[in-house]
Amino acid sequence: MTSLDHPQLSGLGRNPAAPQDVLVRLAAHAAGRHGISLLRGRLADAVVEALLRHGDDTTAVGLHGDRLSAAMRRRIAEHPDPAIRDAYAQFVRDMVDCGVTMGIGDLEEAYGRPRTALVGAPSPALRAAVARAWYDRPLAVQVGLLADSDPQVRAAATERRQPGVPPEWRDRCLADPAVRVNVARYVPLTLDQFAQLMRSEDNKVHQSVARNPYLFAEMIARLLDIDDPLIRIAVAQSRHVDAETRERLHTLVEAERADGSVAADVALNWNVAEPDWLREAPLSERMTYLDCQYTIFRCVLASCRDLPDEAWHRLDNDPELMVRRAAARRPDTPPEVLERLVRAHGDVFHIRPLLVDHPNFPRHTLRTFIDETNPNVRYLALKDPELPVPALQQLATAAEPFLRRGVARHPNITEALLEQLLSDADPEVVDDAAANSTLRPTQMYQILTTADL
Secondary structure, eight states, X not given: OOOSSOHHHHHHHTOTTOOHHHHHHHTXXXXXXXXXXXXXXXXXXXXXXXXXXXXXXXXXXXXXXXXXXXXXXXXXXXOSOXXXXXXXXXXHHHHHHTTOOXXXXXXXXXXXXXXXXXXXOSOHHHHHHHHHHOTTOOHHHHHHHHTOXXXXXXXXXXXXXXXXXXXXXXXXXXXXXXXXXXXXXXXXXXXXXXXXXXXXXXXXXXXXXXXXTTOOHHHHHHHTTOOOHHHHHHHHTSTTSOHHHHHHHHHHHHHHHHTTOHHHHHHHHTOOOOOTHHHHSOHHHHHTTTTOSSHHHHHHHHTOSOOOHHHHHHHHTOSSHHHHHHHTTSTTOOHHHHHHHHHHHOOOTTSSSOGGGSTTSOGGGGGGGGGOSSHHHHHGGGGSTTOOHHHHHHHTTOSSHHXXXXXXXXXXXXXXXXXXXXXXXXXXXXXXXXXXXXXXXXXXXXXXXXXXX
């Protein structure tokens, strides 16, 4: 996180090219210590000593594991201040008590025991944390968690579809209020199990059942008239409803949304469920959804990889951007399709890999994006590691801070541009400039001198 008051120091602290003596001097300042906490790789012993000398237990939270040498791990383990000595372990314990998901490696390090022992720990909160973190646990361990005496542990063990619920445990889990909502979402149901769940007065149970991909046509028929927009949209995605029924359900929910229903708006715009069954359907059946009026079906269709050329042509020109982007992720997308899509709409940075990183993307065109009017598209010019300096200079004066930040991180930036951005009005731009590995040592020492470090 950028220090708003001292962004040069926080950025310099996470600069991978910062010499050891620079980091030692930075450790005397809170902003510098925070930057160092974000620095990847092992810290030199002298840097760790400086952090211990100037920091506190908050600083010590980041001093653990492979970031330290064996000597420094012993140094912390023997520290006279228990707050320093136990900082990392206490942080993890606090997160566990708050129900925050931690990595299984973090749990093993903090508690000093292997996962096979932690799963039987006296603390229910810790057992639940292990259940959330140990994704590939053996089935025998999963059965033990399903039988746990504490409901929060059983709930944590059933949040994900894997490692799943063995058939002989399904009746017990479906009758357990702690896990019923979780399990009803993904286990194959018998008609009796379905009927039992639908007798529940908990609408969340009904919503989970409606999202279950293994429902029979008879089950779907019994869900059709439930007055719940989330259930209606889930049913509308089923393979067991015809086009007329699907349209009727959507019309009902859209009318509810028009009347101000938040639940209807969520069902239509924020529902993450997909008709996954469509991916496994025969090609002839899938092709009938090429003209489906509901975007989610065309998106799923676009995620397939065996469609004929005519289908890809239609999907590449779909009226919905999300469909075109989904289609563009196939392995053999033509370069011109990728360029046209990105040039018109930019990329989506929370979905990896980026379209500009597609093997077929014509990366030689990236620098031409500098002349586009959309700033999100102009930003992609920075994906060219050899973007010419004039282009960097142009983007460094952009009104949008995120463009200037991109320049501040660029490997082809000049010393003069770095100096300019180190004085930028936006602290995040300054932080990124100070963190650029091309920053010269003379500039680093000047930052320290200015800060009286």
